[in-house]
Amino acid sequence: MISFFRRLFYPGKKKTEDSGEFRIQFEEFKGYKTRVTHPDADVHKLMVLATKIKREKGYSGAITFLQDIAATYLREGNTALVSCLNKLIPYMRKEPSVSYKGTLDYLADIIDKVPSNEPYFLNLHITMADHLNSSETDEAIHYLSGVLDMDTLTHHQYNILIKLADLHIVNRNYEYARKLLDNARNYIQPCTDRFDHIKRERKWYRTSANLAYHEPEMTGNTDYLYNRFIEFILDMARVVNPMHIEDFFKRKKLYYKRERGFADSKKFNSSIIQLNIEYKKEKILKQLYGFAFEELPLILGVTKTELDFMPGQKENLIEIREKKVFYRRPFKELLIIQEWVRKFVLSLTPAATKKY
DSSP states (O other), rough: OOOOOOOSTTTTTTOOSSSTOOOOOOOTTTTTTTHHHHHOOOHHHHHHHHHHHHHHEEEHHHHHHHHHHHHHHHHTTTTHHHHHHHHHHHHHOOOSOOHHHHHHHHHHHHHHHSSTTOOOGGGGHHHHHHHHTTHHHHHHHHHHHHHHHSOOOOOHHHHHHHHHHHHHHHTHHHHHHHHHHHHHHHGTTTOHHHHHHHHHHHHHHHHHHHHOOOOSSHHHHHHHHHHHHHHHHHHHHTTTTTGGGGHHHHHHHHHHHHHSSSSTTTTHHHHHTTOOOOOGHHHHHHHHHHHIIIIHHHHHTHHHHHTTTTTTOOHHHHHHHHHHHHHGGGOOHHHHHHHHHHHHOOOHHTTOOOOO
8 A cells, every 4th residue: 555644744754664663572472473364364353452451560561462363364364453453552562661753663564564455454543543633633634635635535435534534524624524425425335235224324424522511501402302302212223133132131221321422521521511401411321322223223124032142042054044134135224214313303302493
């Protein structure tokens, strides 16, 4: 892949294979090395293992471990490299012996080397923007804007548009963020994968909620609730899959325990206070959760039998086949979700005049 970073910030500078600054003394981890070098290793399990190593050996130990994994993924052209670096780069920022520039050079070097025929690696530019943003938001905006200018926009760059909108919101460039969101909507529908489609919709509504929060008074608060509630429902829709229905219940439990979600967030609490409906908070959550946890799976086409399925239960071939084809179904239920949320928000704030 062409080095967008070097072209943007270091024009004419020759690429060096190894800056040397980011290297940390390699340390053997008993029982870990063979798992790292196996190309089919489960990336999620490896990231959990990295967290364990960080607790036991500190950031430097986890960094060495993750750099070894990253080198393997890079050599194999494995897209799990993106998840690995999204874990690694924040660790490098927190390790005192690794400088900001050392982390930047390490990531830029990897971006130079990833295969150019795999568009998923475009997400590494977002990883770079996050690192730049840790120092200066303007630099992150300049970088991602340059990525969009240098490459033909396709639906694969959707995430870059959303990230750029988020950064402009941080810098209070609200009108430009709104234009980016309008543009991003054009790159949702080309996505044919059911769960990726839902994921993109969710990201769009999450950023729209953040933007709406900065709109004036009543309009901004009701818009925030509308977008935030849809984002929450789409977060649950992503795990409505009869083949792995246990994931739905795990996420449901996280929301009830308030280990995930917006229930105790500053923006949500501020919005309902501004709308003078803070006394309805528990009722709001009860109704919203009721729709997402009870009605949504049925709306999306999961049967009551599939929803109540317990691991270990016997299934016939027809039931198994129906579960397997579920993920092929296109996601067409957004309008139903939007309409339910629209009526729900207006029932909470009848004085609102906003038309969704």
